[in-house]
Amino acid sequence: MTAHQRIDDSVVQLAHGPAWANRYALAPMTNKQSHDDGTLAAVLAEQAGFDGVEVHGAHGFLLAQFLDQRNQRRDGYGGTLEHRMRALVEVLTGIRAATGDGFQVGIRLSPEAKGSPLDEGREVARQILSSEVVDFVDMSLRDVYATPHYNGDGGLLIDAFTDLPRGETVLSVTGHVLSAEDAAWCLAKGAVVVGIGVGAILHHDFANRALADPNCKARPQPVSRDVLRAELVGSAFMDYLAADWDGLVA
Numbered sequence: 365m366t367a368h369q370r371i372d373d374s375v376v377q378l379a380h381g382p383a384w385a386n387r388y389a390l391a392p393m394t395n396k397q398s399h400d401d402g403t404l405a406a407v408l409a410e411q412a413g414f415d416g417v418e419v420h421g422a423h424g425f426l427l428a429q430f431l432d433q434r435n436q437r438r439d440g441y442g443g444t445l446e447h448r449m450r451a452l453v454e455v456l457t458g459i460r461a462a463t464g465d466g467f468q469v470g471i472r473l474s475p476e477a478k479g480s481p482l483d484e485g486r487e488v489a490r491q492i493l494s495s496e497v498v499d500f501v502d503m504s505l506r507d508v509y510a511t512p513h514y515n516g517d518g519g520l521l522i523d524a525f526t527d528l529p530r531g532e533t534v535l536s537v538t539g540h541v542l543s544a545e546d547a548a549w550c551l552a553k554g555a556v557v558v559g560i561g562v563g564a565i566l567h568h569d570f571a572n573r574a575l576a577d578p579n580c581k582a583r584p585q586p587v588s589r590d591v592l593r594a595e596l597v598g599s600a601f602m603d604y605l606a607a608d609w610d611g612l613v614a
C-alpha cells in the first residue's frame with residue numbers, strides 16, 4: 365500500500381502530511397485505534413512527569429486530514445464539518461478524561477490550508493476555544509503578520525482568531541516572532557502566549573531576553589555553526605537545520 369493510494373473516500377494525502385498518516389485512514393473508525401494511541405501517549409507523558417501535551421491538529425498531520433473538506437468518509441468522521449471535527453474532539457476529550465486536572469492539554473491548529481478554508485479554520489478554533497476541552501490553542505500562523513494564502517478579505521490571519529470568545533482558554537500564536545517587538549505586537553493583537561521556534565534556536569534564552577529588553581532582536585540569519593554551538597545546539601540538530609532549513613546555517 366503506498367501513501368498516495370486512494371481507498372474508498374477515506375484517504376486524503378496532503379502535501380505536508382507525513383506518508384505514514386494514511387495507515388489510520390485506511391481502517392474503519394470502529395476501534396478508534398488512533399484515539400486510544402493519542403490518549404495513551406498523553407497518559408504516559410503525564411506519568412513521566414511532563415506538565416502537558418500539545419496535540420497536533422495542523423499542517424496536514426492526521427487530525428488535520430480529518431478536518432479537510434476532501435475527507436468524505438461515510439462512517440461519521442467525514443463529510444460535514446461536525447463529522448470532520450469528530451476525531452479531533454474525541455482525541456482531546458479522551459486525553460482530558462484520562463489525565464489529571466492540572467495536566468495541560470493543548471491543540472495546534474492551522475488557520476487555513478488547501479481543503480480547509482479560513483472560515484472553517486476560524487469555526488474549528490471557535491468551537492475548540494469555547495468548549496473548554498483544552499487549556500490552550502496554538503494557532504500556527506507560519507508568520508504572525510501573514511495575510512490569508514487561500515482566501516480572505518485581505519485582513520491579517522491573526523485577526524481571524526484573536527476576537528473569538530475563549531473563556532479561560534489560552535490563545536497562542538506562532539510564526540516568525542524574532543524580536544520583543546514582534547511578541548509585544550502579538551499580545552497587543554489579543555494573543556496571550558507567543559510561540560518561538562527559530563528565535564529560540566538562535567538564542568537559547570530568547571524568551572528571557574525579550575522579557576528583559578523591549579528592543580531585543582534575534583541575530584540575523586544565517587549563523588555559523590560556532591554561534592549555534594555557543595547557543596547549545598547539538599551537532600545532529602545542526603546537521604538537520606543545515607539540510608532542511610534554508611538560510612539558517614551558514
Ligand SMILES: Cc1cc2nc3c(=O)[nH]c(=O)nc-3n(C[C@H](O)[C@H](O)[C@H](O)COP(=O)(O)O)c2cc1C
Binds near residue numbers: 472609
Ligand atoms: C527545526 C524546526 C522544526 C520544526 N518542526 C515542527 C514540527 O515537527 N511540527 C510543527 O507543527 N511545526 C514544526 N516547526 C514549526 C514551528 O513550530 C513554528 O510553527 C515555525 O517554525 C514558525 O515559528 P518560528 O518562525 O518562530 O520558528 C518546526 C520549526 C523548526 C525551526
